Amino acid sequence: xxxxxxxxxHVAILPSPGMGHLIPLVAFSKRLVAxxxxxxxxxxLITDSSAAQSSVLSTLNDVGLSSLQSVxxxxxxxxxxxxxAKIETRISLTVRRSLSSxxxxxxxxxxxxxxxxxxxxxxxxxxxxxxDELSLPxxxxxxxxxxxxxxxSQLPALDAQVSGExxxxxxxxxxxxxxxxxxxDLLAPLQDRKDAAYSWLLHQAKxxxxxxxxxxxxxxxxxxxxxxxxxxxxxxxxxxxPVGPLTLELPENDxxxxxxxxxxxxxxVLFVSFGSGGxxxxxxxxxxAHGLEKSGQRFLWVIxxxxxxxxxxxFFTVESKGDPKAYLPQGFLERTKGVxxxxxxxxxxxxxxxxxxxxxxxxxxxxxxxLESFQNGIPLIAWPxxxxxxMNAILLVDEIKVAIRPKMQEDxxxxxxxxxxxxxxxMEGEEGKALRAKMRDLRDAASTAVAExxxxxxxxxxxxxxxxxxx
Numbered sequence: 001x002x003x004x005x006x007x008x009x010h011v012a013i014l015p016s017p018g019m020g021h022l023i024p025l026v027a028f029s030k031r032l033v034a035x036x037x038x039x040x041x042x043x044x045l046i047t048d049s050s051a052a053q054s055s056v057l058s059t060l061n062d063v064g065l066s067s068l069q070s071v072x073x074x075x076x077x078x079x080x081x082x083x084x085a086k087i088e089t090r091i092s093l094t095v096r097r098s099l100s101s102x103x104x105x106x107x108x109x110x111x112x113x114x115x116x117x118x119x120x121x122x123x124x125x126x127x128x129x130x131x132d133e134l135s136l137p138x139x140x141x142x143x144x145x146x147x148x149x150x151x152x153s154q155l156p157a158l159d160a161q162v163s164g165e166x167x168x169x170x171x172x173x174x175x176x177x178x179x180x181x182x183x184x185d186l187l188a189p190l191q192d193r194k195d196a197a198y199s200w201l202l203h204q205a206k207x208x209x210x211x212x213x214x215x216x217x218x219x220x221x222x223x224x225x226x227x228x229x230x231x232x233x234x235x236x237x238x239x240x241x242p243v244g245p246l247t248l249e250l251p252e253n254d255x256x257x258x259x260x261x262x263x264x265x266x267x268x269v270l271f272v273s274f275g276s277g278g279x280x281x282x283x284x285x286x287x288x289a290h291g292l293e294k295s296g297q298r299f300l301w302v303i304x305x306x307x308x309x310x311x312x313x314x315f316f317t318v319e320s321k322g323d324p325k326a327y328l329p330q331g332f333l334e335r336t337k338g339v340x341x342x343x344x345x346x347x348x349x350x351x352x353x354x355x356x357x358x359x360x361x362x363x364x365x366x367x368x369x370x371l372e373s374f375q376n377g378i379p380l381i382a383w384p385x386x387x388x389x390x391m392n393a394i395l396l397v398d399e400i401k402v403a404i405r406p407k408m409q410e411d412x413x414x415x416x417x418x419x420x421x422x423x424x425x426x427m428e429g430e431e432g433k434a435l436r437a438k439m440r441d442l443r444d445a446a447s448t449a450v451a452e453x454x455x456x457x458x459x460x461x462x463x464x465x466x467x468x469x470x471x
Contacts, residue, residue: 010113016123017047019276027246039067046075073101086197091123115471125207140211146226150176155205166190176229179398185390217244220455221445241459245371249350267359272301274364279307291419299340365392377443379435
């Protein structure tokens with residue numbers, strides 16, 4: 001590696017496993033290299049990775065980014081965990097059980113790059129101990145929004161103040177957000193305080209305060225109120241740097257679904273996708289199919305084999321098990337031929353959302369998907385499944401007002417008629433037109449934020465100036 005990279009600022013980045021963590025951190029790494037000429041080491045925690053995750057990591061090898069390297073740590077042994085162990089527990093323990101390997105790697109890296117900064121993501125705060133041992137500045141990367149970060153900043157206090165379960169609270173009002181959040185819609189790990197996942201989330205939240213700064217994947221024009229609260233909270237919380245939207249276009253060969261979109265009228269297609277880890281129950285899967293068919297609207301649906309229960313069963317892998325087409329209603333594909341298209345497991349989402357034929361997005365409200373919608377001005381149907389997605393849905397529907405949310409029955413199922421209603425409302429109703437206009441404004445704001453001179457651009461510059469002056 002060139003002498004300039006060895007003597008300049010070097011950033012060691014530690015993402016947690018999972019597409020929602022990898023994508024924004026890879027995008028952040030590439031921006032630091034391309035715009036600020038830093039050298040980067042991207043440290044991968046190996047899990048049962050999927051082809052899509054490998055595709056994300058492959059973009060680190062883009063031509064012209066020779067100062068960005070990727071290193072794998074040995075897999076952590078999680079064989080002692082019960083099958084029921086939740087994602088937050090698994091990821092946190094993956095980081096903790098990788099600390100010895102991380103320490104060895106960072107010792108080697110700092111001997112080559114003495115001016116090193118460490119950036120860990122939200123489940124990587126145990127790595128702060130290694131950074132402290134080596135006297136490295138340590139930063140946190142928060143891949144979700146500033147509203148969720150406000151909650152995490154308050155979680156240690158809420159843990160002491162709230163008796164009983166958060167899910168039983170009629171509502172919780174967060175500083176920096178005018179809309180109340182029902183307890184049942186708070187982060188998934190908060191729903192059962194007796195589960196280890198809650199203890200791990202609280203552990204991480206308490207350690208956020210030890211960071212020298214926190215990067216958050218949002219922008220001023222989107223969450224000014226939440227960001228203002230975090231700025232005013234500097235006495236008890238680290239400086240926050242809004243650096244979004246950070247998204248990534250994955251490498252993609254010729255795609256049949258893109259060719260199909262080329263044949264559709266402008267703004268006529270509803271894109272339906274529940275992200276890399278989202279699955280529906282069999283009954284809900286069937287209802288969604290019937291609702292799309294009944295609406296008569298054009299659709300492009302990324303289908304995954306349904307699970308017995310909804311949830312993040314496939315968080316670490318994008319590939320669907322079995323043939324998801326086998327679970328569709330009998331005759332569905334024949335009846336919707338020419339109007340709709342189904343794609344098993346995965347589609348080139350960034351290119352689909354950027355396509356002229358795409359006019360709406362039925363989404364699980366994962367933050368990466370949401371930011372991609374903002375960048376392309378695509379209005380939403382909010383269908384959250386897990387993690388922070390229900391909070392995101394409230395933010396999108398009530399606070400930012402760019403989404404419609406279907407009403408769920410008490411048994412957790414969304415009926416065919418409700419799906420038909422929201423699909424029609426978004427694609428051809430007056431409400432959809434209003435949401436589309438608001439999204440166009442946010443598209444322009446997102447573009448301005450990351451452009452040279454924009455708020456997120458300046459935020460990255462401010463952080464890098466601190467690094468250059470302190471390491």
